[in-house]
Amino acid sequence: MIVGKASWFFENEPVIIATGVTGGPFEKNGKLAEDFDLLYDDLWMGEDSYEKAHRLLIDEACRIALEKAELTKEQVNFMIAGDLINQITPTSFAARSLAVPYFGIFGACSTSMEGLALASFLINGDGADYIVTGSASHNAAAERQFRYPTEYGGQKPPTAQWTVTGAGYAIIAKQNEKYSEKPKITAATIGKVIDMGLSDPFNMGGAMAPAAADTIETHFEETGRNHEYYDLIVTGDLGKIGRATVLDLLHSKGIHIPEEKFLDCGLMLYKEEQPVQAGASGAASSATVIYGHLLKQMNYGFYKKILCVATGALLSPMTVQQKETIPCIAHAVSIEKNS
Amino acid sequence: MIVGKASWFFENEPVIIATGVTGGPFEKNGKLAEDFDLLYDDLWMGEDSYEKAHRLLIDEACRIALEKAELTKEQVNFMIAGDLINQITPTSFAARSLAVPYFGIFGACSTSMEGLALASFLINGDGADYIVTGSASHNAAAERQFRYPTEYGGQKPPTAQWTVTGAGYAIIAKQNEKYSEKPKITAATIGKVIDMGLSDPFNMGGAMAPAAADTIETHFEETGRNHEYYDLIVTGDLGKIGRATVLDLLHSKGIHIPEEKFLDCGLMLYKEEQPVQAGASGAASSATVIYGHLLKQMNYGFYKKILCVATGALLSPMTVQQKETIPCIAHAVSIEKNS
Known part of the structure; x- marks a missing residue:
């Protein structure tokens, strides 16, 4: 099952x-x-704090996924999920409502694919029948924790990104006849922490790019696949600057992914006129775009094989204050559809 | 491999x-x-912040474990670990030094057994050859994040617990002849979030007790084992109050574990005269006592079968300020030694 060191x-x-x-x-x-x-x-969603609204996004994403899967929560073995808030409380509180055995995970904005990789391994190895996995973020909850109170109106440089408000959750199950048309997970590559010495928290796309490039390169090496195997390679929230950097880094290593099949979720979510600077970010960026938009596109037949590479910046306000550089990570999961 | 719903x-x-x-x-x-x-x-350990000292505890625990295992870090497939600090930065920064593919996890003080359960599943299912897993905490880093600056000298009630400064890491590998004498992992039960409505962050042992009782009961039900199967059932950091509560809760459900074979890591670490109030706590409590003391005791032949139940309180300072109750969780892993 393991191929190479990390796939x-x-x-x-x-x-x-x-x-x-x-x-x-x-x-x-x-x-x-x-x-x-x-x-x-x-942004309040009828709740009295942004963090409670954050939790509601998760509660509702799980409820909807279960409803569509025609499952009760009693049938689900595990929840594997996380978010960006200190001690991932929105997710843990949602796990309390869901009341299924729970693995809290933290990979910043790479959480979505960390969860999907683990869930797939557990299902594949007969460790569960059904697992709910996902990640979430809330713009205002993240702003006040990582940056400034929104009321302060702090200016942001063009390299900054906009934290997505949302939750993307998926239910993973064993392959069987009933599910033969569903998108299947065929491989994953787990990233290691990469830190190229960047320290600007307002340019996280740039900081995360080397981690994404490393994981994509490792994935190709270890699985024996190359970019031609995939219709689409999509990153989580690199934004304009990070995306261009990854393409450059891969080029320099002899990996030439055509621009048109290398997308970034952070560049897909919002309209040109929305003031998101370099693009979207946050743990919900990859989760909502992959589990929402891209799986629909797969169902419509636009894509057959997608490599989803979620990137995370493993910093905190305290590490920034302590003048640390930004350690980053990326996890890749391969989703395919029978033709 | 899965038995029941969560084991x-x-x-x-x-x-x-x-x-x-x-x-x-x-x-x-x-x-x-x-x-x-x-x-x-x-507490500084030669570093210029408590958080950097926290990271050093992890760096060194990993270095020592690798040295004893006679492995280089290049041979390790994955690190699965976490801590209590916001965005688990001490662990993620240690993962940067270790430079092995990394799963960040967060289960508060249940992190040690969340990691051991996942690592065991991955090794068991041919997902890796070697995994390093563990958890850590640092008293002063936790105090200033969760409570008050130590210089403030805030008083604590007798139900409060003392956060352990330490890191406990283990290397998990596939069974083979060379390792036939090593302690083996035979089973695990993943807990669900339980919240009985307690809201006092200075009585976390009491809050966590129902989660521990629930996981122990589930473990017995699903695996068909009972307390007689084990020489020892040990919880992570319930302290005096939590430990007594678990015994009471289990009694009321007809599970009568003899007092002498039901220990708590939080009550084992410190001397009577050390001012730790109701006992030790923190993500390092179970990790250091299980991976340090108890595995040694197993090697000496004192124990053959231990059920390790690490408990976590999934709160944050913000959830306390927002008047939330405390969601808790416990994960159980069974460690056995060939006689």
């Missing part, structure tokens, strides 16, 4: 049987609004 | 081939000082 092949081909994708007002005005299952009109 | 049997019996356990000055004066591999004389 897995899933010979039993676990499937994504359903997803639930929720978002906020900014996503409602975005380019992919139709791919969300539920969109809220304001 | 796993590991038929290939992954083994713990080596451990590395580090601690601080309070642990050096504690009851189990001899079971640590490395103890520092002060």
Whole structure:
């Protein structure tokens, strides 16, 4: 099952049987609004704090995914999930409502694919029948924790990115006849922490690019696949600067991915006129775009094989204050559809 | 492999081939000082912040474990680990030094057994040859994040617990002839989030007790084992109040574990005269006592079968400020030694 040092092949081909994708007002005005299952009109969502609204996004994404999968929560073995908030409390509190055995994970914005890789391994190895996995972020909860209170109106440089308000969750199950049309997970590559010495928290795309490039290179080396195997290689939230950097880095290593099949979720979510600077970011960026938009595109037949590479910046406000550089990571999961 | 809803049997019996356990000055004066591999004389450990000292505890625990296992870090497939600090930065920064593919996890003080359960599953299912897993905490880093600056000298009630300064790491490998004498992991039960409505962050042992009782009960039900199967059932950091509560809760469900074979790591680490109130806590409590003291005791032949139940309180300072109750969780892993 392990190939090379850090990759897995899933010979039993676990499937994504359903997803639930929720978002906020900014996503409602975005380019992919139709791919969300539920969109809220304001950031409070009827709750009395942004963190409770954050939790609600997760609660509802899980509820919708279960409903679509025609499963009760009692049938689910495990939840594997996380978010960006200190001690991942929105996710843990949602796990309390869901009341299924729970693995909390933290990979910053790489959490979505960390969870999907683990869930796929567990399902593939007969460790569960059904697993719910996903990640989430909330713009205002992230802003006040990582940056400034929004009321302060701090200016942002053009390299900064906009934290997505949303949650993307998927239910992973064993392959069987009923699910033969569902997208299957065939491989994963787990990233190592890469830090090229960048320290600007307002340019995380640039900081994360080397981690994405390293994981893509490792994935190709270890699985024996190359970019021609895939219709699409998509990163999580590199934004404009990070995406260009990854392409350059891969070029310099002799890996020439055509521009048109190398997309970034952070550049897909919002319209040109929305003021998101270098693009979207946050743990919900890859989760909502992959589990919402891209799986739909797969179902429509636009894509057959996608390599999803979620990137995370493993910093905190304290490490920035302590003048640390930004350690980054990326995990890749391969999702395929029978033709 | 899955039994019941939330338990796993590991038929290939992954083994713990080596451990590395580090601690601080309070642990050096504690009851189990001899079971640590490395103890520092002060909380700074030559670093310029408590968080960097926290990371050093992890760096050194991993280095020692690898040295004892006679492995280079290049031979390790994955690191699965976490801690209590916001965005688990001490662990992620240690993962940067170790430079092996990394799964960040967060289960508060249940992190040690969340990691051991996942690592065992991956090794058992041919997902890796070697995995390093563990958890850590640092008293002063935790105090200033979760409570008050130590200089403030805030008073604590007798139900409060003392966060352990330390790191406990283990290397998990496939069973083979060379490792036939090593402790093996035979089963695990993953807990769900339980919240009985307690909201006092200075009585976390009491809050966590129902989660521990639930996981122990589930483990017995799903694996068909009972307390007679084990020489010892040990919880992570329930302290005096939590331990008594678990025994009561289990009694009320007809599970009568004799007092003498039900220990708590949080009550084993320190001497009676050390001012730790209701006992030790923190992600290092179970990790240092299990990977340090208890595995040594197993090697001496005192124990053959231990059920390790690490408990976590999934709160944050913000959830306390927002008047939330405390969601708790416990994961159980069964470690056995060939006689």
